[in-house]
Amino acid sequence: MPDDTLPTALVTGATAGLGREFARQLAARGHALCLVARDEARLRGLADELIERHGVPVHVLRADLATPEGLAAACDAVAEHRIDLLVNNAGSSLGRFFGDAPLADEDHQLDLLVRAPMHLCHAALAVMRPRGSGHVLNVASVAAYTPRGTYSAHKAWLTNLGRWLDIQYADEGVRTTTLLPGFVRTEFHERMGVDPADVPRWMWLSAERVVADALSDVDRGRAVSVPSRRYRVLATVARHAPLGVVAKVARRGRMVRP
Numbered sequence: 001m002p003d004d005t006l007p008t009a010l011v012t013g014a015t016a017g018l019g020r021e022f023a024r025q026l027a028a029r030g031h032a033l034c035l036v037a038r039d040e041a042r043l044r045g046l047a048d049e050l051i052e053r054h055g056v057p058v059h060v061l062r063a064d065l066a067t068p069e070g071l072a073a074a075c076d077a078v079a080e081h082r083i084d085l086l087v088n089n090a091g092s093s094l095g096r097f098f099g100d101a102p103l104a105d106e107d108h109q110l111d112l113l114v115r116a117p118m119h120l121c122h123a124a125l126a127v128m129r130p131r132g133s134g135h136v137l138n139v140a141s142v143a144a145y146t147p148r149g150t151y152s153a154h155k156a157w158l159t160n161l162g163r164w165l166d167i168q169y170a171d172e173g174v175r176t177t178t179l180l181p182g183f184v185r186t187e188f189h190e191r192m193g194v195d196p197a198d199v200p201r202w203m204w205l206s207a208e209r210v211v212a213d214a215l216s217d218v219d220r221g222r223a224v225s226v227p228s229r230r231y232r233v234l235a236t237v238a239r240h241a242p243l244g245v246v247a248k249v250a251r252r253g254r255m256v257r258p
């Protein structure tokens with residue numbers, strides 16, 4: 001049952017990387033949590049850690065968001081827990097270019113990076129609009145500003161939707177922040193099967209930093225959050241430089257492992 005005395009956040013992709021860090025920092029801020037991902041053992045391990053350290057209620061939902069059943073269960077949890085903050089974070093990327101990867105893999109990515117956050121945003125609005133309060137935090141990527149295959153296209157879609165959601169529903173008390181991180185040290189590149197050795201050290205951010213900046217931008221009611229000055233400069237350049245140049249630079253971090 002939801003705990004009405006605490007704000008409740010639902011975080012997707014909470015077993016690793018940015019999602020796990022969102023869970024940790026939100027628990028430290030006194031949020032009750034609903035954590036969603038596929039690996040139940042890891043979810044339970046994190047829940048135990050957060051309950052012990054911060055004394056907040058933590059609910060665990062094992063769900064594959066790329067499946068209709070898993071996505072429906074997560075949307076039900078948004079309603080059941082009367083979520084105050086939705087963090088649409090779960091994601092992955094293919095280590096192959098569009099045209100080389102099987103279409104079934106592309107469909108999976110579309111389901112995970114587009115359909116899942118779209119359904120969850122819809123479920124969140126249904127809870128938040130009648131209440132007149134709530135916040136959606138969509139984790140996109142600075143890749144949204146670059147031409148880099150379907151991954152950047154999905155993140156551009158999420159960015160565009162999020163910016164519109166904030167304009168449309170801010171007056172009703174529902175805010176949306178779109179997070180656009182650069183390279184972050186997580187399990188993302190390893191899971192993708194690529195070697196990011198060609199990414200210079202200065203381009204890497206820590207998950208702790210990205211999440212702290214994102215939550216501070218949520219507090220400030222910012223529609224778009226780009227953690228670190230260096231990525232704010234790069235994002236501005238990416239939006240104005242010739243596409244061919246941006247595409248070449250954006251190939252970094254995509255060296256397929258032998």
Ligand SMILES: NC(=O)c1ccc[n+]([C@@H]2O[C@H](COP(=O)([O-])OP(=O)(O)OC[C@H]3O[C@@H](n4cnc5c(N)ncnc54)[C@H](OP(=O)(O)O)[C@@H]3O)[C@@H](O)[C@H]2O)c1
Binds near residue numbers: 039040064180188
């Ligand atoms: N790392 C970067 O450089 C970077 C940069 C920009 C944006 N991002 C974005 O940041 C978000 C988080 O990525 P990350 O870097 O933290 O990656 P990560 O360390 O690989 O974590 C990904 C998380 O997503 C979950 N997940 C993956 N597929 C799922 C599915 N089908 N259903 C439910 N959960 C699923 C994973 O949990 P399970 O395996 O347990 O399901 C895991 O908790 C993603 O949206 C990514 O696109 C990352």
